[in-house]
Structures are given as structure tokens and as C-alpha cells.
Amino acid sequence: MEVVIVPDAAAGGELIAEAMAQLLRRKPDALLGVATGSTPLPIYQALTAKVRAGAVDTSRARIAQLDEYVGLPAEHPESYRSVLRREVLEPLGIGIDAFLGPDGAAEDVRAACQAYDAELARAGGVDLQLLGIGTDGHIGFNEPCSSLASRTRIKTLTEQTRVDNARFFDGDIAQVPHHVITQGIGTILEARHLVLLATGEGKADAVAATVEGPVAAVCPASALQLHPHATVVVDEAAASKLKHADYFRYTFVNKPEWQGI
Ligand code: PGA
Numbered sequence: 001m002e003v004v005i006v007p008d009a010a011a012g013g014e015l016i017a018e019a020m021a022q023l024l025r026r027k028p029d030a031l032l033g034v035a036t037g038s039t040p041l042p043i044y045q046a047l048t049a050k051v052r053a054g055a056v057d058t059s060r061a062r063i064a065q066l067d068e069y070v071g072l073p074a075e076h077p078e079s080y081r082s083v084l085r086r087e088v089l090e091p092l093g094i095g096i097d098a099f100l101g102p103d104g105a106a107e108d109v110r111a112a113c114q115a116y117d118a119e120l121a122r123a124g125g126v127d128l129q130l131l132g133i134g135t136d137g138h139i140g141f142n143e144p145c146s147s148l149a150s151r152t153r154i155k156t157l158t159e160q161t162r163v164d165n166a167r168f169f170d171g172d173i174a175q176v177p178h179h180v181i182t183q184g185i186g187t188i189l190e191a192r193h194l195v196l197l198a199t200g201e202g203k204a205d206a207v208a209a210t211v212e213g214p215v216a217a218v219c220p221a222s223a224l225q226l227h228p229h230a231t232v233v234v235d236e237a238a239a240s241k242l243k244h245a246d247y248f249r250y251t252f253v254n255k256p257e258w259q260g261i
Contacts, residue, residue, distance in 0.1 A: 001230040003211055003248040004261060005239045009199040012233045013042025016130070016195055019231075019261050020047055021056040023128055023193075029060040031100075031120075033129035033183075034088050035140075036066070036080045039197050040130055041087065048091040058092045064126050065101030066188075067141045070154060070179040073105050078168050080104075102152065102181045113152040113181055120187070129191035133198045136160050137206045137219035141182035148215070148223045150184030185223045194230040195261070196221065198238040207234055208241040231261045 006012045020043075023030050034040070050056045065080060072079040081101055089099060100119055106112035120126060131139050136158060142150065143158050157165075162176040169175035188194065198207050210221040211232060224230040239245050 001211065001224050001227070001232055002252075002261060003239075003242070003244075004231065004233045004252050005242075005245060005249055006233060006235055008235050009039075009042045009197075010046075012197050012199060012235060013040075013044075013046040015261065016043045016197060016233060017046035017050060019193075019195065020128060021050050022260060024056050024058065024061055027127060028057060029062060030127040031062045031064055031123055031125065033064045033066060033126040033188075033191055034084060035130045035132045036083050036087075037132045039132040039199055043130065043197065044087055044091060051092055058094055060098075061092070061094055062098045062100065062123065063088060063094055064120060064123070064129075065099070066129070066131070067180055067182040068102050068104035069177040070104050070109055070181055071177050074103075104181055109154050109179075109181065113154065116181070116183075117152045117187060120183075120190075126191035128193045128195060129188060131188070131194060131196040131221070131224075133196060133203055133206050133210065133221050134161055135164060135202055135206055137209055137221050139185070139196070139221045139223070140188060141180040142185050142188075142220040144220065145217050146185055146220050148217055148220075148226070149186040152181065152183050152187050155180050155182050185220055189223060189227055192229065194224055194227050196224060196230070196232045197234075198232070199235045201237040201240060203234075203238040204241040207232070207238050208243075212243055233261075 068080045074081050102116035103112045166173040209219040215222045
């Protein structure tokens, strides 16, 4: 995998937004897999600035959801569908018709999961999948010990993830759902390019395990090591526990300009 160490979150956002813009220039109807949480916000801000400046056209872009809470109605402000509508679709001027996501309010959740995997395949697969990382190493909501071959399915959140996410629910953990639908690790690995952004010291252990640890279900993000085109973008704080940080800096600085991330 390629590891890029950037000075701060804004620089990471700009680097990844430019990669997305280049993809859209090559393939205007690209299917962009997006993530929720605080980390990707600088990416969406940087991409929105490019759209407003006329540097990229998102009118044919398509958006795919990574995960969703189970049991929240779609119109709940913290359902990931609502969050993505606010943070991604509206700023980028992309309509809900171009949005693919699982139905977290479905009566038959298992069928909804299978339907979503099938929908992604029918859409031609995800071209670029953005990922955050949990403090426990999760990607999407694939918590530690998720099968590395897993498909979209229902998962139970760890207590740690519910604590981490309580800030979106007035700080009240009781309001954070226990269950989620998440693209499986096997599903995520089918995207053509995986781009994980991690910022802040709180992610340093998870980043070190992802990049320099063994491929192991106990750190779901380590599955990125199996992907032919995975890019991990980290700020200095999130990179602080990487033993090979100097090598990663050296390889990126000496990379041919045309290569991009
Ligand atoms: P965060 O969440 O970006 O809000 O830290 C990341 C995640 O849980 O995947």
C-alpha cells in the first residue's frame, strides 16, 4: 500500500479531493464510495471548492454509501443517508437519484444487505472508496474480528464505537443504535482504489497496526494490505507510531509526478 504523510487534515483533504477530481475528469460518471464521520469532511470541503471553481464537474458522478445504522428512519438527521445528503450530495450538487445505499429501516435487513451488494455490482462497482478508520481499526463498521471475506451484512457495534459516535447524538450513548449495515471487507476490497484518511493522535495505534502490523481480522483495516491499489493518507499525528515513516516520506517525494495517488 502507499502511505502518504501530510502536514495536516486540510492537506490530506486537498490531496484526496484532487485524486477524486482527476478520476471524474477521466470518468465523469465514476461511482464514488463515501464515508461518514469527522475525518472525511476536509475532503468534501476541498472537492466542493473545486466544483464551485469550475475545476471539476460532478453532474454525472454517482455516490455509494459505506454503512448505515439499523433502525433509524432514513429522514433521521443522524442516519448516514441524511448525513451524506447534507455533507456530500447537496454541496456537490449531486441528486438523490445518483445515490446508492442500503435501507437501514428495512424489515428484512438481511435481504436489504444482499440487495445492496447486488446493486453495487449492477452499477459496475465502486471506482474510488473513501475510508476512515475507527480507533479500534474498523473500516466501515467492520469491527475487530470481522471476516476479511465478509459481504454487506448486519453488525453489532462495539461499546468503543458507540462511545466514539455518541457525540453525534447529543453525547448520549443510549441514543446510538447497537446495530448497523456495513459493506463487508470483501465488498470494500472490490473497489478499484481504496483511499483511507486518518488524522489525529487518537488514530496512531490503529494506523500502525493497519500499515505495519500483520494482515489480521483483529485489525480490519489491515485488509488494505491485500488490495492492489490502496492509499493511506495520514497527518503527522496519526503517523507518529509508524516505524517506516521516513521511508514513506522518501518514496512519496521521489515519486514520478504523473503517477498521482
Ligand atoms: P471519525 O470516524 O472519522 O469520526 O473518526 C472514523 C470511523 O469510525 O470510521
